[in-house]
Amino acid sequence: MRQLYFDHSATTLPDNAVIAGMMPYFEENFGIPASIHSLGRKGKAAVESAREEVAALIGALPQEIVFTSGGTESVNLALLGAASGLGAKKRIITSQIEHPAVLRSCAYLSQIGFNIVYLPVNKKGQINPQDLADAITADTGLISIMQVNHETGVLQPVKQMAKLAKDNGILFHTDAVAAVGKININVSELGIDLLSLSGHKIYAPKGVGALYIKSGIKINPLLHGGHEEHNLRAGTENVAAIVGLGTACGIYSAKITQETEYIRLLADNLWGKLDKRIDGVRLNGHPEQKLPGILSLTFSGVSGESLLINLDLEGIIVSAGSVCSTGSLETSHVLLAMGLPEKEARCTIRISLGRNNTVKDIETLADAVTDIVGRLK
Numbered sequence: 001m002r003q004l005y006f007d008h009s010a011t012t013l014p015d016n017a018v019i020a021g022m023m024p025y026f027e028e029n030f031g032i033p034a035s036i037h038s039l040g041r042k043g044k045a046a047v048e049s050a051r052e053e054v055a056a057l058i059g060a061l062p063q064e065i066v067f068t069s070g071g072t073e074s075v076n077l078a079l080l081g082a083a084s085g086l087g088a089k090k091r092i093i094t095s096q097i098e099h100p101a102v103l104r105s106c107a108y109l110s111q112i113g114f115n116i117v118y119l120p121v122n123k124k125g126q127i128n129p130q131d132l133a134d135a136i137t138a139d140t141g142l143i144s145i146m147q148v149n150h151e152t153g154v155l156q157p158v159k160q161m162a163k164l165a166k167d168n169g170i171l172f173h174t175d176a177v178a179a180v181g182k183i184n185i186n187v188s189e190l191g192i193d194l195l196s197l198s199g200h201k202i203y204a205p206k207g208v209g210a211l212y213i214k215s216g217i218k219i220n221p222l223l224h225g226g227h228e229e230h231n232l233r234a235g236t237e238n239v240a241a242i243v244g245l246g247t248a249c250g251i252y253s254a255k256i257t258q259e260t261e262y263i264r265l266l267a268d269n270l271w272g273k274l275d276k277r278i279d280g281v282r283l284n285g286h287p288e289q290k291l292p293g294i295l296s297l298t299f300s301g302v303s304g305e306s307l308l309i310n311l312d313l314e315g316i317i318v319s320a321g322s323v324c325s326t327g328s329l330e331t332s333h334v335l336l337a338m339g340l341p342e343k344e345a346r347c348t349i350r351i352s353l354g355r356n357n358t359v360k361d362i363e364t365l366a367d368a369v370t371d372i373v374g375r376l377k
């Protein structure tokens, strides 16, 4: 049975060019950047070239990029690393809809004496910058707001909020794991200090990511040891994975707009079909301020879990609930924050499209969802 994959917000199939680019670093070029011999220099050159590609994708300077083991580590390094230098400024502002990487880092910071404020969202899943303005106090040291929500695809007004942070002398971090490669990002235009990204969401391997740290911003490392990554992330670099991340970013730099438009076409096609065929289906989130490729769909009276399992039996992969964080079907905190009653939130699935999906795949998906929802109702 052919498998159709629509869970690109969870992870992506590494691109063939990414795998091909990585292979030499598992084989003949296995040196590490810390070694000064020729094999080590090859490893170093590969890491530095990947740094340039990651930086180019987000409008940063190569020296502003630190490689990590993924989105979660980048977020931890940003939040814990910044918080430990805040001194008397004990207030940190974030939102209710962040990924657990941010929420649990903040929960930890609260245990060690920080005061965390969680901003709400409206029914469309967006934070109101005025709520941020109202929450800022003289002892606020750090703000962390995601750029795109991973469950609904809703874009947050990060530029406006980063300006509020800057005007008040507060550090601003954005979790851009769900945004990178989907929208054009320029860190200077956004006016942010720290940005987290992850490889496996953009057709690179799992276990690699990066943190952008604006020149001049000081944060403390989480890992102590050698001098790797400008003394900010000790430990021998995962050279092959870093090369994979660089290659994936290079591919995106060349075709981000084209790919987004293609995915928009697929998404409009899918939503058009489902909306016409299924009574009471709802697309959650802001109608315009959202990525086209993430569809959070509520089918009243139909359990998201049952729908997911039935689709899986037909070889179609989607997700339900906050799968990325736990692998379990806990009710989505994002949908609850948007005001969906728990019962409705449990009748929701997330379909996230990717570059390998085709118009024919969308037709198969729409037919299967219509058929299964009809049966389960």
Ligand SMILES: Cc1ncc(COP(=O)(O)O)c(C=O)c1O
Pocket: 009, 010, 069, 070, 071, 072, 073, 075, 099, 101, 146, 149, 150, 175, 176, 177, 178, 198, 199, 200, 207, 209, 324
């Ligand atoms: C918005 C967001 N932030 C952070 C992460 C964590 O990234 P990683 O899986 O690379 O640790 C994810 C993963 O799903 C995510 O969607």
